[in-house]
Amino acid sequence: MVSRFVKPEDRARVEDVRFQLASRSLAGKVVLVPGGTGGLGSCLVALLLAERAVPVAGYRSNRERAERIKSLLESKLGGTVHLVEGDLREEHVRRHYLAEAARHTGSIDGMACFVGDPARVPSDSLTADDLARSCATNFIAPVLLAKAVGEQMIARKVSGSLVLLSSMQGVAAFENSLNYAAPKAALIHANRVLAKEWSGQSVQVNVVAPGATVAGMAASSVSSGKYDRYIEQGAVSRFGQPEDIARAVRFLLEPDCYITGQVLLVDGGMGLRA
Ligand SMILES: NC(=O)c1ccc[n+]([C@@H]2O[C@H](COP(=O)([O-])OP(=O)(O)OC[C@H]3O[C@@H](n4cnc5c(N)ncnc54)[C@H](OP(=O)(O)O)[C@@H]3O)[C@@H](O)[C@H]2O)c1
DSSP: OOOTTSOHHHHHHHHTTOOOOOSOTTTTOEEEEETTTSTTHHHHHHHHHHTTOEEEEEESSOHHHHHHHHHHHHHHHOSOOEEEEOOTTSHHHHHHHHHHHHTTTSSOOEEEEOOOOOOOOOGGGOOHHHHHHHHIIIIIHHHHHHHHHHHHHHHTTOOEEEEEEOOGGGTSOOTTOHHHHHHHHHHHHHHHHHHHHTTTSSEEEEEEEEOSBSSGGGHHHHHTTTTHHHHHTTSOSSOBOHHHHHHHHHHHTOTTOSOOSOEEEESTTHHHHO
16 A cells, blocks of 8 residues: 555655755745844844845844844844834734734744743742733734744645744742742743644744753843852753853754644753753
8 A cells, every 4th residue: 555645755765865954945945033132032033134134133022132133133234124013912012023024035934932021030929010011012922923923825825934033931949939930931832733723734833941051031130140150060061052042943944844733941961951
C-alpha cells in the first residue's frame, strides 16, 4: 500500500540526497514584530534585515527609542525597518498593526510578539488591579493579536509561523514572580490551544521563553547581581544575550516550520535549578 500523502518526487529527492536547506527563506516576506524596538525584539529585527525580510516593528509609545533603533539598524544592515505605534491592549490598535503590516505586500508572513510588562509587584502586596494590568499586556494583548494575525493568514492561505514571548518564569516557579509569571504561563497554554485549533492549517504557533538576559526589561535586575548565584553555583555558564533569543525565535519563524504548540526555553539551563 502506498500513502497518497507521500509525494513520489519527495521520495526521489530524499534518495538523491537533494535536501532543501534553503537559507534566507524569509527574504522579501513581511514579519510583524510587536515590541521590535525593545532590548530583545530589536535583535530579531536586525536578524530579519540581514536576511532581507521586511520587518514591521511595533512599539507602544517610546517613539524616540523606536526612531533611534530604526536608524541604527538601517545604517548598519541596510533595508527598511517599518515602524508602527500604539498600545496593543486596544482592539483598534491591533487592527491598525495588521493593516500597517499587510500593506507592504498584501499579507503578513509571520509574527513574533515581544510585547511584555515586567509587572514587578511583590506577592505580599499584590492587588487585583496589579494582576489585571499584567494580564492585559502579558496575556490578553498577545493572544488576541496572534489570533487575529493567524486567522488572517489562514484566510489568505499564507503559510507561516507565529512566535509568542513568554519567560522562564512562566515555565519554572521563581519566588515573588506571581504577577508576571502567571500570565506568562497562561500564554504558553493559549499557544497550545491555538496550535490545536489551527492544526492542519498553514499557520504554526510556538512560544520562546527567555531566561535572564542582559538586554531589555531584565537588564537592570541581571546587572544588580540578582541572578549571580546561578553562575557562581555552576547552574549556568553565562547570562543570555539578545542573539540567543533572536536565533531561537528566527528558527521557529520558518515559513513551513514543522513544529507547533511548543515552548522553547532559552535560559542556559537556569529554569532547571529554580
Ligand atoms: N529581557 C529579558 O531578559 C526577558 C526575559 C524573559 C522574558 N522576556 C520577555 O521577552 C519580551 C521582550 O522583552 P524585552 O526585554 O525586549 O522588553 P523591552 O525592552 O521592555 O521592550 C518591550 C517592547 O514592547 C513594547 N510594548 C510594551 N507594552 C506594549 C503595549 N501594550 N503595546 C504595544 N507595545 C508594547 C515596548 O514599546 P515602548 O518602548 O514604546 O514602551 C517595547 O518595544 C517580553 O515579553 C518579556 O516579558 C524578556
